[in-house]
Amino acid sequence: xxxxxxxxxxxxxxxxxxxxxxxxxxxxxxxxxxxxxxxxxxxxxxxxxxxxxxxxxxxxxxxxxxxxxxxxxxxxxxxxxxxxxxxxxxxxxxxxxxxxxxxxxxxxxxxxxxxxxxxxxxxxxxxxxxxxxxxxxxxxxxx
Amino acid sequence: xxxxxxxxxxxxxxxxxxxxxxxxxxxxxxxxxxxxxxxxxxxxxxxxxxxxxxxxxxxxxxxxxxxxxxxxxxxxxxxxxxxxxxxxxxxxxxxxxxxxxxxxxxxxxxxxxxxxxxxxxxxxxxxxxxxxxxxxxxxxxxxxxxxxxxxxxxxxxxxxxxxxxxxxxxxxxxxxxxxxxxxxxxxxxxxxxxxxxxxxxxxxxxxxxxxxxxxxxxxxxxxxxxxxxxxxxxxxxxxxxxxxxxxxxxxxxxxxxxxxxxxxxxxxxxxxxxxxxxxxxxxxxxxxxxxxxxxxxxxxxxxxxxxxxxxxxx
Numbered sequence: 441x442x443x444x445x446x447x448x449x450x451x452x453x454x455x456x457x458x459x460x461x462x463x464x465x466x467x468x469x470x471x472x473x474x475x476x477x478x479x480x481x482x483x484x485x486x487x488x489x490x491x492x493x494x495x496x497x498x499x500x501x502x503x504x505x506x507x508x509x510x511x512x513x514x515x516x517x518x519x520x521x522x523x524x525x526x527x528x529x530x531x532x533x534x535x536x537x538x539x540x541x542x543x544x545x546x547x548x549x550x551x552x553x554x555x556x557x558x559x560x561x562x563x564x565x566x567x568x569x570x571x572x573x574x575x576x577x578x579x580x581x582x583x
Numbered sequence: 584x585x586x587x588x589x590x591x592x593x594x595x596x597x598x599x600x601x602x603x604x605x606x607x608x609x610x611x612x613x614x615x616x617x618x619x620x621x622x623x624x625x626x627x628x629x630x631x632x633x634x635x636x637x638x639x640x641x642x643x644x645x646x647x648x649x650x651x652x653x654x655x656x657x658x659x660x661x662x663x664x665x666x667x668x669x670x671x672x673x674x675x676x677x678x679x680x681x682x683x684x685x686x687x688x689x690x691x692x693x694x695x696x697x698x699x700x701x702x703x704x705x706x707x708x709x710x711x712x713x714x715x716x717x718x719x720x721x722x723x724x725x726x727x728x729x730x731x732x733x734x735x736x737x738x739x740x741x742x743x744x745x746x747x748x749x750x751x752x753x754x755x756x757x758x759x760x761x762x763x764x765x766x767x768x769x770x771x772x773x774x775x776x777x778x779x780x781x782x783x784x785x786x787x788x789x790x791x792x793x794x795x796x797x798x799x800x801x802x803x804x805x806x807x808x809x810x811x812x813x814x815x816x817x818x819x820x821x822x823x824x825x826x827x828x829x830x831x832x833x834x835x836x837x838x839x840x841x842x843x844x845x846x847x848x849x850x851x852x853x854x855x856x857x858x859x860x861x862x863x864x865x866x867x868x869x870x871x872x873x874x875x876x877x878x879x880x881x882x883x884x885x886x887x888x889x890x891x892x893x894x895x896x897x
Contacts, residue, residue: 447640447641450637478625480619480626483623489798491645492801494642514616518643518644518802553646569765
């Protein structure tokens, strides 16, 4: 198993999942994937299908509507994969804590279907692109 | 070395698998690196395509429940096998012209269609609506670029006075005439569409179809598709060099010239990829059938006149 996870380090392909974010983190993620930050240096590539993904960039508190979708996307991702909870909401529901529509945070929903899932947290409201790069690189080197 | 050993060496090592896969992955690195430079960024390291393939081989293979499993799994194998045979046939014709295998231009033409057909089969077997849209577009794209490609090859055949043998086409340089130059440029565009790069990537269309035809593939099967498209980056420009630009020849000078032509074609493909937005499928069809088709009809007429009256520059 370890060499399989090791293989992820050099080319993590990411898939972006929005589970009810205010779009602030999403804008920062899209910013992150522009030529200015050039994440292709680390082999990071945005893919259009969860089947190709090695990392799910999840933003937003998980709303009641989004939770089944998040579970489905996680099941569709080929393992081994890493889940990144991007931003304060995804890490711990943030200012929407105890909201009527909130069932998250992300790690709770993912662990319901896979207790051994690898989850990394990048807090911030929103985290800067530099913080996201640093978080992804740190998480991957800790694997 | 006995004859069988020689053939196995051809298929598995030199013009075949090992050479094409390594050269193809390096070429796909070049594509990504030059694209990065065009966008003023640093880009990935040389080994990045190798890391990608290694990672994909380690991942889980997911097969959709409603997919036709046999087709879904065998399609990438068929695609890869046909590119492998294509590059072997072309490589043997290019580097050992005297010992050329009986295969000729018609075989090469069929082998070049097979990866696209396998892609159509594989994606339509995957039971995904995104892949279905991608399949429809891929079929229309194949119909679009096959006509000009065949016409361009007819120009090359006229230039060799009716010979279909790859060794003989490699011996003449059709691109050194007006009709041959038109055919060479247009078949460069057809090859661009065959590889599936940006102005003609509507079948994959990452922005609206996810990744279209490859949507449901994962793990080692996706690695096979990656390898196939990397190997096409070697085999298809090599086809252009062999058919239109005089091949690689036996001498060191000829081989160097052939490699220079190969790199020029690759860089042209990369620059076209980076400077054009995606066209719609009807625009692609109109472009290939009307503009390229008409230009090639003119080229065929010119080549026939040139061949009839013995004017080599026409």
